[in-house]
Amino acid sequence: xxxxxxxxxxxxxxxxxxxxxxxxxxxxxxxxxxxxxxxxxxxxxxxxxxxxxxxxxxxxxxxxxxxxxxxxxxxxxxxxxxxxxxxxxxxxxxxxxxxxxxxxxxxxxxxxxxxxxxxxxxxxxxxxxxxxxxxxxxxxxxxxxxxxxxxxxxxxxxxxxxxxxxxxxxxxxxxxxxxxxxxxxxxxxxxxxxxxxxxxxxxxxxxxxxxxxxxxxxxxxxxxxxxxxxxxxxxxxxxxxxxxxxxxxxxxxxxxxxxxxxxxxxxxxxxxxxxxxxxxxxxxxxxxxxxxxxxxxxxxxxxxxxxxxxxxxxxxxxxxxxxxxxxxxxxxxxxxxxxxxxxxxxxxxxxxxxxxxxxxxxxxxxxxxxxxxxxxxxxxxxxxxxxxxxxxxxxxxxxxxxxxxxxxxxxxxxxxxxxxx
Numbered sequence: 001x002x003x004x005x006x007x008x009x010x011x012x013x014x015x016x017x018x019x020x021x022x023x024x025x026x027x028x029x030x031x032x033x034x035x036x037x038x039x040x041x042x043x044x045x046x047x048x049x050x051x052x053x054x055x056x057x058x059x060x061x062x063x064x065x066x067x068x069x070x071x072x073x074x075x076x077x078x079x080x081x082x083x084x085x086x087x088x089x090x091x092x093x094x095x096x097x098x099x100x101x102x103x104x105x106x107x108x109x110x111x112x113x114x115x116x117x118x119x120x121x122x123x124x125x126x127x128x129x130x131x132x133x134x135x136x137x138x139x140x141x142x143x144x145x146x147x148x149x150x151x152x153x154x155x156x157x158x159x160x161x162x163x164x165x166x167x168x169x170x171x172x173x174x175x176x177x178x179x180x181x182x183x184x185x186x187x188x189x190x191x192x193x194x195x196x197x198x199x200x201x202x203x204x205x206x207x208x209x210x211x212x213x214x215x216x217x218x219x220x221x222x223x224x225x226x227x228x229x230x231x232x233x234x235x236x237x238x239x240x241x242x243x244x245x246x247x248x249x250x251x252x253x254x255x256x257x258x259x260x261x262x263x264x265x266x267x268x269x270x271x272x273x274x275x276x277x278x279x280x281x282x283x284x285x286x287x288x289x290x291x292x293x294x295x296x297x298x299x300x301x302x303x304x305x306x307x308x309x310x311x312x313x314x315x316x317x318x319x320x321x322x323x324x325x326x327x328x329x330x331x332x333x334x335x336x337x338x339x340x341x342x343x344x345x346x347x348x349x350x351x352x353x354x355x356x357x358x359x360x361x362x363x364x365x366x367x368x369x370x371x372x373x374x375x376x377x378x379x380x381x382x383x384x385x386x387x388x389x390x391x392x393x394x395x396x397x398x399x400x401x402x403x404x405x406x407x408x409x410x411x412x413x414x415x416x417x418x419x420x421x
Contacts, residue, residue: 040157046082055111181215185206207260212226212232217255308341314340320367
């Protein structure tokens with residue numbers, strides 16, 4: 001018997017039709033487990049570009065790239081630009097060569113974050129368990145919501161996608177399955193405005209032809225190591241016993257084996273928070289002189305400090321990111337004695353890291369970030385080893401108060417200006 005299908009436009013159920021018999025929509029989704037599965041991954045489609053097109057209708061039919069200047073990289077590209085070969089993390093010079101008529105826009109992270117928060121609130125109104133992954137994606141567990149919504153999770157998710165598109169003005173794609181890994185894989189299968197399902201029984205066969213990099217946690221380095229061992233697809237992984245994978249790759253080997261067969265015992269955890277907060281900038285021309293790099297470092301520390309305060313968070317580990325003129329990425333970090341929100345403390349920790357790297361090399365990018373996040377009530381507590389710390393904290397709080405009233409440029413520290421200013 002043909003499994004029932006759900007129309008994603010009018011939300012009616014029917015048997016055996018390619019198009020919805022009620023509204024005529026071709027956006028039907030069918031699966032034998034459609035009314036039973038409850039774990040979902042929701043991902044906004046080309047989020048930054050979608051927000052830009054929503055806010056400027058003249059961009060709707062044009063290829064849009066959001067990212068740095070001609071020396072930066074692509075943050076995201078709309079689907080028109082993607083058809084031309086543009087993708088995230090591509091150098092902007094290559095992106096413009098592939099799509100010379102693209103409209104290039106600088107990211108407006110505050111605006112995107114505000115839209116992301118609106119979407120997250122709608123998700124939380126719909127699902128009791130929402131685990132944010134980033135500004136534009138999250139896992140949802142709708143188990144047990146049938147009585148609340150008077151529909152199965154699949155229909156609730158279809159209505160959620162329609163609501164986000166109607167109220168927020170951006171589209172989303174949804175993957176539905178029995179666990180987080182398979183839901184994440186499913187959400188990428190039919191973008192944009194997609195809704196895909198992977199059931200547990202079919203998972204090994206669906207996964208087998210996919211590249212091994214589809215597995216959560218397989219980055220470039222592990223991908224290369226697996227390929228050197230003759231493992232390039234998930235199907236190749238399925239042929240290797242779990243004990244052998246564990247012997248070769250340690251703890252991650254067992255995870256590879258589980259995911260290869262579609263197993264994942266992670267739960268949707270609403271308490272999961274962002275693991276880092278950062279800011280970076282790509283220079284118009286390469287910089288090597290410390291007196292030019294230090295003001296940029298301070299500016300990035302101020303941005304990270306502001307984002308920490310807005311998120312009511314503090315960070316314990318300070319990270320410095322540099323990218324050389326030859327595109328080599330250099331990462332350095334240091335751990336503080338206690339979490340901080342202060343730009344001054346971030347700067348004091350990051351500056352020695354920068355000074356050790358300014359040995360004549362030229363850099364095209366500089367970034368600062370923090371991890372080891374804690375709640376703001378743990379931030380910048382009195383320290384007997386740093387008696388002037390509380391004085392600096394009060395000074396920065398006073399500056400923040402002035403900037404809140406009179407704008408971010410009301411007070412500028414001297415260290416933010418280079419010798420050419």
